[in-house]
Amino acid sequence: GLETFSQLVGRDENGTYYINKTEIVDFPRFPHRGLLLDTSRHYLPLRAILETLDVMAYNKFNVFHWHIVDDPSFPYESLTFPELSKQGAFNAMTHVYTASDVQTVIEYARLRGIRVVAEFDTPGHTLSWGPGAPGLLTPCYLGKEPSGSYGPINPILNSTYQFVTSLFKEVSTVFPDFFLHLGGDEVDFTCWKSNPKINAFMKEMGFGEDYKKLESFYIQRLLDIVSSLGKGYIVWQEVFDNGVKVRPDTIIHVWKENSTPYMEEMGNVTRAGYRALLSAPWYLNRISYGQDWIAAYQVEPLEFEGSPEQKERVIGGEACMWGEYVDVTNLAPRLWPRAGAVAERLWSNKTVRDLQDAYMRLAEFRCRLLGRGVPAQPLYIGYCDNEFGG
């Protein structure tokens, strides 16, 4: 409400601030309105994250999905396993998040009403974990010999589960939110298939040639570990698609645009009784020429065949800014004001869809962001009254 109030304040030609007499009753349509930042493909300095949290608050986003580690780098400084960032960060001195940095982010977010949901994505997307945790990743084989390269986390070793338990015990303490994002996406089976010990394990367990069963075996145990630590979890859609047995209160994160149409997936997930988060049409890293905020704005999250109970299970969505081509030099203009289109879609009523009206409000909001020191890029041709000393 204070944010809304701040946006009602205008300035006249004499420079006097004023506000019209107003009565507003407002509430969000969806409770989970998130933004994903990826600090593994490119490290983001603390100030970039904090500035993003500020602008998220201006847009009434309330969840910061911190995709903190991935294949290319491991910037999270773990107390239990300091070697992970020492060996896995781009630079262990300059491209890490210390325990203090992490607490700063969490508290800064909290004061703005933003939950921090950390994602430690496994068993895929873990190459950077390898150097600091020897024996964790699966060694790939070329015939009978190890090839020297590594694949996903090795699901057949007890040491894996000991490691995972210790790491997540720490992560559960560090991040106060009830939910952790456990990833589970894009697990490449090639390396597992090449490893003779894994082949033997598959036989022993009666999994046949179905490596999805092996993936499920790992995920299952991971979910049990995390549950026993008193946390709930969010997973990417593959976990659901591959038939892993998950707890009823699992949240499934729908992100794929290529295979099953994502609206169909939303229907499937909610029909099976799970809560769903939508991100598929909101991958803001996928830039293109023109006013691409429009496509994001026109998404209707509940546009699938389903009962009212099903629709209730859609708790919201997240705009994602994956980091392959993004770092502090281009993060803010690429995020804003485009992410604002997603923010409105998640907050406002279903009927708020008029494009002309949205354009005007978003363009004005963009100028307001400029006034607040945020380098939000232009929507289209034009100018802001308040720029360059106006």
Add this chain to the structure above:
Amino acid sequence: HLTVTEPVAILKADEVWGALRGLETFSQLVHEDDYGRFHINASEIDDFPRFAHRGILLDTSRHYLPLKSILTNLDAMAFNKFNVLHWHIVDDQSFPYQSIYFPELSDKGAYSYNHVYTPTDVHLVIEYARLRGIRVIPEFDTPGHTQSWGKGKKDLLTPCYNGEQPTGSFGPVNPILNTTYDFMTKFFKEISSVFPDAYIHLGGDEVDFNCWKSNPEVKKFMKKRGFGFDYAKLESYYIQKILDIVSSYNKRYMVWQEVFDNKAQLKPDTVVEVWMGNNYVHELSSVTGAGFTAILAAPWYLDYISYGQDWKKYYSVEPLKFPGSEEQKKLLIGGEACLWGEFVDATNITPRLWYKLFLSLYFRRRWSSRNVTNLQDAYNRLTNHRCRMLR
């Protein structure tokens, strides 16, 4: 020619501009070790550009660019050995150029008083560029792309008609009135003295004939002149007169390709800028085949962003890959990367330009010899250069 030995390095160049480029190269050879000490390896480098015209187009009409942005980009251009700033200063949407003879043009046509380039601003850009070995070629695009000119000069644009009645909207510059040419004569006198470069870009692209076709006076004029229904002839008639006006001030001109395509009579030293994406290779052949100098922009429209490593496609362009004789190929004197401003302003221009403007590639294509094409090697050098530019 740069020789780095102990205890001195020696840089020799035919002109000061070469020395500037050599100093840039020298600066890029310096590296820092783990202790923070600066080093340079003994080297011997002989370098020269492949193409003489290596330009960047900035559009300050769709979005006003503050001086700071322009100056930062001039610095970045110098780091990448670009030597021409093609300043597309005015267009339909706004007229930020504060004219001395016609102050109403920006008074009425700029977005606001804060979105203007004063004579001092303009001089600053020109001098800042000059000190970096960068020419400033201004573009005052007519007869199309001129909506903003009509705000400050009421009788300049063609009134459009619906039947017998004016609709209230306006089209391109009105080519049939003497007042138009009186205005242009005076206006280009000013431009010729403000901008010292030998060339002025006169535009001439995307002229929409609909408004001219609707105007009864224009139709009468067409008949009188025997142009029939071929409005390209009217366009050429206009352009011709502008070219003559500009020539009389001893300036040479650059034009967009339509002026050549529509068969206007051009002076032999005209530079034709090829920008249309479909079949630009064929256009290059036509332009150089007719004996005109050409510059290439078509494959380098940096405003057309897309997801992924688009620098590769910019890098892979081989400008001389068009059917033509050796003499023809000599007429392609270079090219320009264009960053049109519909979706670009000070908030995103630097990452957008210099991210793709890894044009140092594409640019490098214009500096470097034909043989420098390996993508992997380019990627390595580009990433290093990018980190250098961050510093």
